[in-house]
Amino acid sequence: xxxxxxxxxxxxxxxxxxxxxxxxxxxxxxxxxxxxxxxxxxxxxxxxxxxxxxxxxxxxxxxxxxxxxxxxxxxxxxxxxxxxxxxxxxxxxxxxxxxxxxxxxxxxxxxxxxxxxxxxxxxxxxxxxxxxxxxxxxxxxxxxxxxxxxxxxxxxxxxxxxxxxxxxxxxxxxxxxxxxxxxxxxxxxxxxxxxxxxxxxxxxxxxxxxxxxxxxxxxxxxxxxxxxxxxxxxxxxxxxxxxxxxxxxxxxxxxxxxxxxxxxxxxxxxxxxxxxxxxxxxxxxxxxxxxxxxxxxxxxxxxxxxxxxxxxxxxxxxxxxxxxxxxxxxxxxxxxxxxxxxxxxxxxxxxxxxxxxxxxxxxxxxxxxxxxxxxxxxxxxxxxxxxxxxxxxxxxxxxxxxxxxxxxxxxxxxxxxxxxxxxxxxxxxxxxxxxxxxxxxxxxxxx
Amino acid sequence: xxxxxxxxxxxxxxxxxxxxxxxxxxxxxxxxxxxxxxxxxxxxxxxxxxxxxxxxxxxxxxxxxxxxxxxxxxxxxxxxxxxxxxxxxxxxxxxxxxxxxxxxxxxxxxxxxxxxxxxxxxxxxxxxxxxxxxxxxxxxxxxxxxxxxxxxxxxxxxxxxxxxxxxxxxxxxxxxxxxxxxxxxxxxxxxxxxxxxxxxxxxxxxxxxxxxxxxxxxxxxxxxxxxxxxxx
Numbered sequence: 180x181x182x183x184x185x186x187x188x189x190x191x192x193x194x195x196x197x198x199x200x201x202x203x204x205x206x207x208x209x210x211x212x213x214x215x216x217x218x219x220x221x222x223x224x225x226x227x228x229x230x231x232x233x234x235x236x237x238x239x240x241x242x243x244x245x246x247x248x249x250x251x252x253x254x255x256x257x258x259x260x261x262x263x264x265x266x267x268x269x270x271x272x273x274x275x276x277x278x279x280x281x282x283x284x285x286x287x288x289x290x291x292x293x294x295x296x297x298x299x300x301x302x303x304x305x306x307x308x309x310x311x312x313x314x315x316x317x318x319x320x321x322x323x324x325x326x327x328x329x330x331x332x333x334x335x336x337x338x339x340x341x342x343x344x345x346x347x348x349x350x351x352x353x354x355x356x357x358x359x360x361x362x363x364x365x366x367x368x369x370x371x372x373x374x375x376x377x378x379x380x381x382x383x384x385x386x387x388x389x390x391x392x393x394x395x396x397x398x399x400x401x402x403x404x405x406x407x408x409x410x411x412x413x414x415x416x417x418x419x420x421x422x423x424x425x426x427x428x429x430x431x432x433x434x435x436x437x438x439x440x441x442x443x444x445x446x447x448x449x450x451x452x453x454x455x456x457x458x459x460x461x462x463x464x465x466x467x468x469x470x471x472x473x474x475x476x477x478x479x480x481x482x483x484x485x486x487x488x489x490x491x492x493x494x495x496x497x498x499x500x501x502x503x504x505x506x507x508x509x510x511x512x513x514x515x516x517x518x519x520x521x522x523x524x525x526x527x528x529x530x531x532x533x534x535x536x537x538x539x540x541x542x543x544x545x546x547x548x549x550x551x552x553x554x555x556x557x558x559x560x561x562x563x564x565x566x567x568x569x570x571x572x573x574x575x576x577x578x579x580x581x582x583x584x585x586x587x588x589x590x591x592x593x594x595x596x597x598x599x600x601x602x603x604x605x606x607x608x609x610x611x612x613x614x615x616x617x618x619x620x621x622x623x624x625x626x
Numbered sequence: 627x628x629x630x631x632x633x634x635x636x637x638x639x640x641x642x643x644x645x646x647x648x649x650x651x652x653x654x655x656x657x658x659x660x661x662x663x664x665x666x667x668x669x670x671x672x673x674x675x676x677x678x679x680x681x682x683x684x685x686x687x688x689x690x691x692x693x694x695x696x697x698x699x700x701x702x703x704x705x706x707x708x709x710x711x712x713x714x715x716x717x718x719x720x721x722x723x724x725x726x727x728x729x730x731x732x733x734x735x736x737x738x739x740x741x742x743x744x745x746x747x748x749x750x751x752x753x754x755x756x757x758x759x760x761x762x763x764x765x766x767x768x769x770x771x772x773x774x775x776x777x778x779x780x781x782x783x784x785x786x787x788x789x790x791x792x793x794x795x796x797x798x799x800x801x802x803x804x805x806x807x808x809x810x811x812x813x814x815x816x817x818x819x820x821x822x823x824x825x826x827x828x829x830x831x832x833x834x835x836x837x838x839x840x841x842x843x844x845x846x847x848x849x850x851x852x853x854x855x856x857x858x
Contacts, residue, residue, distance in 0.1 A: 183708075190730060193730075194730045247687070371776065421800050464821075465779050520724075520726075523726075524685070524726045525739070525743075526714075527685070527687055527720045527722075527726060528740045528743060529712065529713075529714040529716070529740055529743045530711060531708055531711040532707055534711075534743065617688070618681070618687050619687045619688035622682070622722060622726065623678060624688065
């Protein structure tokens, strides 16, 4: 019998094709918004999960030079370090932090600003180099290979997992181990490997040097697992010192300035012995005058961020769906009003009230279903456009986050089901209104 | 002609009141009549006399405010919506002045409506509908949308639909009201044939005295009251 109802409903939809089309457009827009908003929310949540993928990372605390410097990017990285009036992060600080109760590990990290980009052997793709010097005892979780044997492993790097994913090697990161990478420095780089101008260089020669880059070669020894280091290119701390040491030729010989020693480390990664002790360790670090950002607090902040995102995006989607449902109610009420006489004819031929109700509910459901199917299609296309745009935007800001809008199959099915159900619910009142019309009066009205 | 057939419908002292705003309108007042199986009965009266209301009550489309209608000695007003719907679907065929067709359905789709409600299989529905469209001379126009048919053709489609489920009574409410006299006579001939040759009870509501004269019996209504009393 449902086939008969569908056939009759389709005839009525066809009869009022323009109005039905407008209703379907309202429904498909709301469905597309629903799909897109949910996909972005899911993408946001998965980004948090991927940033803090391992349980080990929950015990991590990033120590910063002072309490005002703990600015975070939405992706968990320290965004800005303000060195004015700070407690410098040096080896003494590392040793001091290691003595705090419940600290299992304290290891320095140094941003390397001197790198611009890098490419991997037999691959033309160039990546923005967000490089960090890391001590050999960093306990970074690896997906493949090994970590640095010592801080002085010059020319060795550990590649972030995201780069492996970008290269399509996420399933086989081992294949990247042993590959050579070519790193291009910023212009005017004066660290190890740079061919600095002699003390007798002319102004023109010095200017040409300041506009030139240096190429450094390195070998990949490992690939990180998913987690806080997945977007980074890690180099041994000793090499980082040499990279960050600016060299100047003087008539008296080469003069060097170890900028890393002067500035201090960017962060010190502290790991609490258990998740339960993270709060106590964080408090101790703060009392010592340092800034700190624990992974747990980052997760809390990011969860607040994603919850807020859910609320905002969800509100937009709900408003759109309510507007579309009002459209369905309006269309169905107009149909009932126009079909006044037809309802009477059906009743005169023996239709029960239940038949009339089902007829209008099926029609409303079909409007919802068609709107849902097309809306999901548009939502999928819109999500892909958002991903394309977002990935391009994030790459320009040194992030290699992949999809920002994620479309699991259940979302597509659920969106169609929800829109269809919403259509049916919106049709309830008009259907009930149609069924309770007195056939004697509706037929007399048509006479 | 005095009917000698079996008693099919008994109308006992029915009245029908409508509320329009604060005003109570009496459409029917103390009407009683008997309808016999196979007879051709005309209900005649001027516009607003309550004849359509009476036809709707007999057909189970409306219920009386007081009194009762018995079909096969069973009161209609004690029946549920489901039972009344079944009564309209199996025992009654309606023909309306404005045809009562769905304009965006084809002739055959209109005729199959009662069969669809009776859950008759699709193939059988079409076969039976075509048979009755043939009877009214419209088999070749079966798949035409009814809004492309003439008034006379539409009324014949309506009659085919009223017959398709082989009802016991056909209630024709001003069946010639929208037709010219030639087409009106053709429709009246058809209804008369159904009664005389096929033994179907036909109840015609009309204000046309000439049409009514062709009926076995005539009931006159004026201002909701019968002009001559029938004895139950």
